[in-house]
Amino acid sequence: MTPTKLEPLFEPFSIRNLTLKNRLVQTSMYSWYATSEGEVSDRHMAYMVRRARGGAGLIMVENTCIDWATGRGSGMPIRIDEDRFIPGLNDLANALHREGAKIGVQLYHAGRQSDARARLVKAGIATDEPAPLSASDVTSTAIGDQPRPMLVSEIDDMVEKFAAAALRAVNAGIDVIEVHAVHGYLLTQFFSPQTNHRDDEYGGSLENRARFLRRVVRRVREVVGPDYPLICRFSADERVPGGASIEDNLQLARWLAEDGIDVFNVSAGTYEARQWIYVPAGVEPGVLVPLATAVREATGKPVIGISRLGMDLPKAAEFVASGAIDLVGMGRSQLADPDTVAKNRAGRADDVRPCIACAECAREFIAKQKRMQCVVNPELGYEFRGTMRPAPVSQRIVVIGAGPAGMEAARSAAIRGHDVVLVEAEPEIGGQLRHSLLPRFHRQEMTSLLNWWKRELDRLKVEIRVGTRVRAEMLNDFAADQIMVASGALWQPPAHLVELLGDRPTSHDVLLDVAAFAGSAVVIGGTEAGLNAALALAEAGTETTLVDDATIGPEISDLMRNEMLHQAREAGVRIIENAAVVSAGREGARSVLGLRTADTGDITVTVDHAIVSLKPTSAVSEWNAEQDLRFLGTVATPAGRLYQATQDGFWATAEY
Structure with missing residues (x-):
């Protein structure tokens, strides 16, 4: 039985002649799972079917390319620019329909946010790739490749390409079309005064800047007919200097409603304000819902609300019940756990594997020309392999170390039917x-x-032994078929700091007992551990300085690094980069450190506590044993982070 507080989410919803079984929508997310030619692959099919099986009412296919030559952006998105892609999309539509879900495609053109040529240009490699297209020749600071303004004849052609793609979607059995006018892509570039400096009928006034998008919507509506559902995804607030204002976007929404849009999928930001595309950890779910509500009130049309709502479905249900939004968009939460919807509906919300909103799915993989992966769900993208099928023979497996790698190894092994001791x-x-x-x-x-x-x-009945330190000579006592070592790296202070500072408290000491470091402190070393320690100190009221001889947090993905630095500064952390500690002394009970910087010369820092960030090193040598051991996580790859740990743990017993 559906929990009462979630009932608003499981009411049917109709868009023209289409009825969705519930209010939950998996939004479009680029996966890089298509073939090299942009066709639906077995990998992509299995990924999508698995999400449909999880219970969402509408599944949006990723951004679907209407012009491969100029608009794909980067990599291998799904294509819909030629008739030969209709059969694959039809196969996908049929598969999702069998699972009780409806399917939509998002028609897009990247415009200046295409990095196909930019990567080569930045590397100094000659290329015949054409310059990206845009409204004007304004270069995206996020991409760095100057675009070419589109000719009016090219705009005319592009309108027809959107229309032709829409017709193919209908012929493929797709239930919904979403026009992509969001996050700084081509149609947005024409509407935004930041990127549109034209002086023809497509530039200048609000009406002129809206002309291209309005032509696309009207032409698509003409092609698909009066009863077919159309969604427009757009940024109601670009949140970049010189971008379109909320008031401008509300007027745009009114016009688009007149032109045939049925539902608005409301987001914010562009590539130059990515923190609003991938709302990071620490930001309350639903932070962008007020924008969706404003669009709903301005147009009288239903809206899809987004911003981490899949991570808090009770709150999403409140938004729906109050009339703030009509449908709930879920993105990264669907990657972390494809059964998010089904588990919540069954009253098993605690069983949902949580998305930690690190955005590495986008920033560490897609942005770096890799297939989409998830830090907490190693099975993402490998659904087609049946990796968790029962093992042919049950073994006794001992996992030493219950950090992320060890916990995931124990969990995955138990799912496959092994007898596991952690x-x-x-x-x-x-x-x-x-x-x-x-x-x-x-x-x-x-x-x-x-x-x-x-x-x-606990659910899988894994035997857990805590407070048990295992040494190499004890391994035979386990009588195990397999022994996996996930005991973690050796964490040590940098040798030059030990020589200069002597024995000092560490970042780990802070994270275990922050209250012991009241007053003022300097954290030396801007690793992720050091940054976490500095944040914890500042939040506890300690006057905190964070120092590194290079850049703070280089191992952290860019979006999360920026958020962590923002949070640190908001908490009052003084951040000093490119500063080497060159001297250390005492002033009574306080520490006096001399810093040498390239920019500001010598700096003296006097604090109650000088804290050294530890750095991980390999611990494989600690296990000089004759047994055939499998090392997981940072014990062997100390530079690895949470992603490496979960991957190592999962694949230790999974089937390839």
């Missing part, structure tokens, strides 16, 4: 993940993930 030296499981629980901005996400692993291990 051994941890500390009094509780969690490993390095416990060190990330202290900073407030991502405490909820990391706590949810750790608690989920604990519940999974």
Whole structure:
């Protein structure tokens, strides 16, 4: 039975002649799962079917390219610019229909936000790739490749390409079409005064800047007919200097409603304000809902609300019940757990594997020309392989170390039917993940993930032994078929700091007992551990300085790094980059450090506590044993982070 508080989400919803079984929509997310020619692949099919099976009423195919030569952006999105792609899309539509979901495609052109040529140009490689197209020759600071303004004849052709793609979608059995006018892509570039400096009928006034998008919508409506559902995804607030205002976008929405749009999928930001495209950890779910509500009130049309709502479906249900939004858009939460909808509806919300909103799916993989992957769900993109099918022979598997790699290894092995023992030296499981629980901005996400692993291990009846430190000579005592070592890296202070500073408290000490460091402190070393320690100190009221001889947090993905630095500065952390510690002394009980910087010369920092960030090193040598051991996570790859840990743990027993 559906929990009462979630009932608004499971009411049917009609758009023209289409009825969705519920209010939950998986929004479009580029996966790089298509073939090299942009066709639906077995990998993409299995990924989409798995999400449809999880219970969402509408599944949007990723951004679907209407002009491969000039508009694909980068990589291999799904294509719809030629008739030969209709059969694959029809296969996908039929597969999703069999699971009870409706399917939509998002018609898009990247415009100046295409990096197909930019990557080569930046590397100094000659290329015959054409310059990206746009309204004007304004270069995106996020891409760095100057676009070419479109000719009016090219605009005319592009309108017809959108229309032809829409006709193919209808012929492929697609239920809904979404026109992509969001996040700084081509149609947005014409509407935004930041990127449109034209002086013809497509530039200048609000009406002129809206002309291209309005022509596309009207032409698509003409092609698909009066009863076919049309959605427009657009940024109601670009949140960039010189971008279109909220008032301008509300007027645009009114016009688009007149032109035939039935539903608005309301977002914010462009590539130059990515934090609003991928709302990061620490930001309350629903932060962009007020924009959707404003569009709803301005147009009288239904709206899809987004911004981490899949991570808090009770709150999403409140938004629907109050009339703030009509449909709930879910993105990254569907990647983390394809059964998010089904588990919530069954009253099993605690069983949902939580998305931690790190955005590495986009920034560490898609942005770096890799297939979409998920830090917490290693099976993403491998659904077609049946990796978790029962093992042919059950084995006794011992996993040493209950950090993320060990917990995931134990969980995956137990799912496949193995007899698993998980051994941890500390009094509780969690490993390095416990060190990330202290900073407030991502405490909820990391706590949810750790608690989920604990519940999974309990559900699967994994034997857990805590407070048990295993040494190499003890391994034979386990009588195991397989022994996996996930005991973590050796964390050590940099040698030059030990020589200069002597024995000092560490970033790990802070994260285990922040209250012991009241007053003022300097954290030396801007690793992720150091940044977390500095954040925790500042949030606890300690006057905190964070120092690094290079850049803070280079190992952290760009979006999360920027958010962590923002949170640190908001908490009052003084950040000093490119500063080497060259001297250390005492002033009574206080530490006096001399810093040498390239920009500002010598700086003296006097604090109550000088804290050294630890750095990980390989611990494989600690296991000089004759047994055939499998090393997981940072024990062998100390530079690895959470993604490496979950991948190692999962694939230790999964089927390839």
